[in-house]
Amino acid sequence: MTELAPRYNPKDTEDRIYNFWQEKNLFAAKANPKKKPFCIVIPPPNVTGILHMGHALNNTLQDILIRYKKMHGYESLWMPGVDHAGIATQNVVERELAQEGKTRQDLGREKFNERLWQWKNKYGDTIIHQLKKLGSACDWPRTRFTMDEDYSNTVKEVFIHLYEKGLIYRGKYIINWCPRCQTALSDEEAQHKDLKGKLYYIKYPFKDDPNKFVVVATTRPETMLGDTAVAVNPKDKRYKNLIGETLILPLMERPIKIIADSVVDPKFGTGAVKVTPAHDPNDFEIGKRHKLEFVNIMQPDAKLNENAGEFMGMDRFEAREAILEELEERNLLEKTTDHDHAVGHCYRCHTIVEPYLSKQWFVKMKPLAKPSIDVVKKGKIRFTPSRWTKVYLNWMENIQDWCISRQIWWGHRIPVWYCQDCKDPDNIIVSQNAPAECPKCHSRNLRQEDDVLDTWFSSWLWPFATFYWPKESEDLRYFYPTSVLITAPEIIFFWVARMIMAGMEFKKEIPFSDVYIHGTVRDSKGLKMSKSLGNAIDPLDIINEFGTDALRFSLIINSGQDLFLSKEKFEVGRNFANKIWNASRFVLMNLKEKSAESDLCQVYQKEKLDLASRWILSRLYTTIDKVNKAIETYSFNEAENLLYEFFWHEFCDWYLEIVKDRISDKNIQILIYKVLEKSIRLLHPFMPFITEEIWQKLAPESGSIMLQSIPHLQKQMIDKKAESQMQLVIDLVSAVRNIRAEWNIPPLEKINVILKTADTQSGKLLDENKGIIQNLAKIENLTIEKEIARPKDSVAGVVGRVSFFVPLAGLIDIEKEKNRISSLIAQNENILKNLNARLKNKQFLSKAPKDVVASEKQKSLELEDKINKLKKVIKELK
């Protein structure tokens, strides 16, 4: 009754299967008091997102858990959504505009926003379609967007709450400024990269004696135009008596004072540091302490402004060169040395960011951090792998205030209005909706804050805002706190930590109990895979060539640490899928008794089963048990290894081969059917498409595989005795095959094998499984003797307590055989020597646990027996 092609073809099945799931509404979940909830909120991909390997890994992991938990009886919800990704999206649309020769300013805020929405409506679903290609079992009708109306209201609500609590403030500070995106960034959004830079030593002459100097060292000479002091350490003897003296800032010819401040490190550079309060966070603090002037020399696009004198209009790096040239001309550049230092880069466009003085909005983080530190320390939220706990805590304990305002137009506009008539900059009106008038002067001339909020200021609300909080709902009560959050390491600060803080602040509860941090996807050289590096493997290409299940399986089996991927690595998954397919094909081909299922209980009576069947069932249930445990501990690669090993190397390589010649036996058919269908169910969370396709052939009447349960663990089927007995059979077959290969006996040429064992148990066991052994090792005649001399012209081996001989008239080379056996003896004697030394050691005997000692003794006896048998063989070899 086979209907299966000889090869698995993912293209024939995947879209059809996915549609089938969707039509049957199998991804939907809702509050169900009869079941336990399991919920994952998706890390919302950017609306500009295009599926990359990181997404593929991240979402496969989530999908595995969602499907697994559903099949484990949970009400399993995967909440999907998309992030508006302020800067990234605005950049995309601005690039589009640039092609038309326009800027966003040309359009104006309103028109530009219309354009952004148009873009979103046209392209914003791309990533969702791609997630569907991956097989993601998200409850799609719930899909949320961080700029949906409800969601935006939640964001405003939260802003107002924090403002009223005194946790939001506005002020002029040094922030990270991206001159290309022309917006402020948070500390996390400025990524530090080590650059090979230079340290320039510049002479600042004394006002009173232009021939004498103080030399300062700087990496950014252009900022000297904004210097308003030179600072030295008060304890520095070299400069002590110069404190208070006046220098002339070269180029600007401005008098500046030498001041003393203890932050100056006397060991760095010359021990004298130029102070630029408007362009360096350190200097900003010094400036405040010493009431210095704050001279901003830059425009938002990093070109120098009117405060830069003759350098006005130059770009910052152009100015750097010009300034150095001029200093050199004037003989004020003492020297230049190489200097490696970390420089911040915009995480969206990779432009070097500028420390820039500007008025921004901030959230005070320390009060929010405290409860979030506690819940992790108390273990209410657990990180896996656990080492990330420390990373989280370290960041939380040193948390800085969060700059949340962005000078872009795509995002949640800050719900703040200023009265244009009050002329009081501190008169801030914070409100959900546009206020009608100024509460102080009743003027209607109000203006909303231009800035929008950091994208992460909306995504930190994700675990409850997606459920329409602050509205109460059954779903929110049922699914919150969610179960586990799965993400990449670099997202811990951006998102995970902040979600925990938001959860504790607004819901007074943790947002999730587990955080699983997966590795980074790298190429085979270890570089992070990215489009800009051109080293990315496109998951959709892999899906196209190998299939989605192959992509998923290969990714997960390589996960655990960082993943080093190359295209060839996806062959594992493809080959395994094909193996599953063909094993199923074989089973279905031979399954005549479809009704046989009803006889299952009878078949399952252990005492009625042959050894191999007891063995495969024991292996199956052991695997089920271990896979369950692996998933519960987030050891996904371990789970896949277990499944791979069991299905391929135990079920296919041994069991199916063993039963092939008895395939007409009804009970055998039932057994292979049952082992297969249980394996398919257990495999489903990992390889959803192929398992559904096969399931539809195995049990079409039952609906989708997604509605089935993970096979129930039946401990009584785990049979260690059967496993060790079967091992003897396997070892014997392998040993005979080895001899065939060793002596170049063609695979099809039948041979005779004589077993010799005084151990009646082994003898009986092997006799009972004679047929299997003969078949698998292609043996014509297998005879079992209690005592027999080595047959003439035979080679020998020892397995367990059994010797065996293979007569090979004419083929045997006595010397070769002698050497082979001798080296076997030597090998074993070596092991025995170590073992016996241990067993003679009084310390070992007294201190090691009894069972260890006992098993070592047992081993010693077995080895001795084996060596004796081998020695006997060699003796007879004459």
Next chain:
RNA sequence: GGGCGCUUAGCUCAGUUGGUUAGAGCGUGUGACUUACAUUCACAAGGUCAGGGGUUCAAGCCCUCUAGCGCCCACCA
């Protein structure tokens, strides 16, 4: 400057709480159209577990030092 991770077969990696003779996949070699699957099957070769020191009856695993690689954080201009 702190913190973390990695170093195990030619390559990529597993290796639970310390307990046999350290495993897998790929690659390599040999053989096979034996077929549910050549995206297959059988067999094999290949490792002083980065190095030193320590704890222990027992160390790939625990402690310590060293070296190399990688990542993260940090205001040394």
